[in-house]
Amino acid sequence: MSSFDHYLNRILVAAGSEARAEGSTVIEAHHLLLAIARDGSPVLASAGLDHAAVRGALDREFERSLAAAGVRVDGGLPLATPLAEGSPQLGATAKAVLERGFAAARRKRDCRPGHVLLGVLLTPVGTVPRALELAAADRDGLAEDVRREIAGGGDDR
Amino acid sequence: MPVEISASGEVADRLASVGALRRLADRVEDAAVEEAMRSGWGWPQVAEALGVTRQAVYKKHAKRLIAAGVALRRRAG
Numbered sequence: 001m002s003s004f005d006h007y008l009n010r011i012l013v014a015a016g017s018e019a020r021a022e023g024s025t026v027i028e029a030h031h032l033l034l035a036i037a038r039d040g041s042p043v044l045a046s047a048g049l050d051h052a053a054v055r056g057a058l059d060r061e062f063e064r065s066l067a068a069a070g071v072r073v074d075g076g077l078p079l080a081t082p083l084a085e086g087s088p089q090l091g092a093t094a095k096a097v098l099e100r101g102f103a104a105a106r107r108k109r110d111c112r113p114g115h116v117l118l119g120v121l122l123t124p125v126g127t128v129p130r131a132l133e134l135a136a137a138d139r140d141g142l143a144e145d146v147r148r149e150i151a152g153g154g155d156d157r
Numbered sequence: 158m159p160v161e162i163s164a165s166g167e168v169a170d171r172l173a174s175v176g177a178l179r180r181l182a183d184r185v186e187d188a189a190v191e192e193a194m195r196s197g198w199g200w201p202q203v204a205e206a207l208g209v210t211r212q213a214v215y216k217k218h219a220k221r222l223i224a225a226g227v228a229l230r231r232r233a234g
Contacts, residue, residue: 024183065170065176069174069177069178071178080187080188082221084225125164130169
């Protein structure tokens with residue numbers, strides 16, 4: 001396996017853990033974002049987006065979206081024992097992330113870790129862009145930073 | 158004429174609320190089914206209370222609850 005394959009596998013495993021922790025049976029785009037933030041991304045870090053900041057933004061997005069339907073959750077979500085094992089499947093939004101990211105590479109072997117984050121940042125609608133907006137993150141600017149990082153070869157993990 | 162699609166705004170908020178409500182319902186269901194089974198409910202009662210088939214509720218929750226060490230009742234009381 002190439003180093004990119006190793007990276008992608010690591011991120012997918014971590015995203016699966018994020019999904020399970022949420023009680024979700026599928027990996028969605030925001031689980032990939034959480035996994036990348038946890039793994040450590042210079043571009044996300046430079047925007048102050050560590051794992052806790054991303055988690056906080058996602059929680060605010062959830063509250064705000066519920067509020068749009070007139071629903072408010074007081075005292076947090078009820079706790080359930082998460083699925084102990086098994087690999088969650090890739091959901092529609094996570095598949096779209098990988099497709100967008102890979103499409104930005106010329107060939108499969110040109111894929112770099114940055115392409116996964118780029119795919120996340122290029123997600124136009126839904127939970128991820130809404131959460132990033134709530135975190136006051138400049139999605140286009142971050143995508144530009146990732147493209148520069150990929151082009152500069154400073155992303156050869 | 159192309160329409161400007163934004164991740165926020167009234168329509169986007171309402172669409173996002175659908176996904177958020179589904180996630181909320183799933184979380185509430187996971188917790189409530191676990192609580193019921195821990196307090197001695199059987200699959201048939203839980204299924205009827207949720208308005209779904211026994212097979213559906215078993216398929217969705219049995220693996221998780223068994224792994225969590227919940228003592229599941231074999232028969233409906």
